[in-house]
Amino acid sequence: MAVEVVVLVPVVVAVMLLVIAFGRYVGREGDVESAAREAARAASYERDLAAARDAAQQAATRTLPDELACQPVTVGGDFRAGGTVTVTVSCQVSFSELGFLGLPGSANLHGQSAAPLDTWRRTQ
Numbered sequence: 866m867a868v869e870v871v872v873l874v875p876v877v878v879a880v881m882l883l884v885i886a887f888g889r890y891v892g893r894e895g896d897v898e899s900a901a902r903e904a905a906r907a908a909s910y911e912r913d914l915a916a917a918r919d920a921a922q923q924a925a926t927r928t929l930p931d932e933l934a935c936q937p938v939t940v941g942g943d944f945r946a947g948g949t950v951t952v953t954v955s956c957q958v959s960f961s962e963l964g965f966l967g968l969p970g971s972a973n974l975h976g977q978s979a980a981p982l983d984t985w986r987r988t989q
Contacts, residue, residue: 901976909980
């Protein structure tokens with residue numbers, strides 16, 4: 866009986882850590898997608914591309930949790946009345962405290978969202 870416990874305990878712990886890692890990845894992926902969606906919405910309210918970049922960065926920063934290491938947001942698209950603004954958010958989720966499983970230290974996450982610009986609104 867003792868041999869089975871000695872063999873099974875590390876396996877059970879490893880499975881639990883894999884579940885934690887998968888949950889962390891899925892949860893943070895949702896956070897990045899949500900930040901991209903909020904950033905695109907905030908950018909779509911602005912009148913010019915420079916103000917849209919600033920608004921998108923501020924919205925993404927407010928939305929993302931502190932434990933994610935993220936690059937500045939990328940804003941593109943056809944920024945004119947009736948066009949579309951597209952925002953991309955790129956972050957890394959860390960698995961460093963789960964290292965004994967052989968997982969990489971981090972994984973890259975990318976979220977992208979687009980929002981339409983009002984047809985009857987003036988843009989510069």
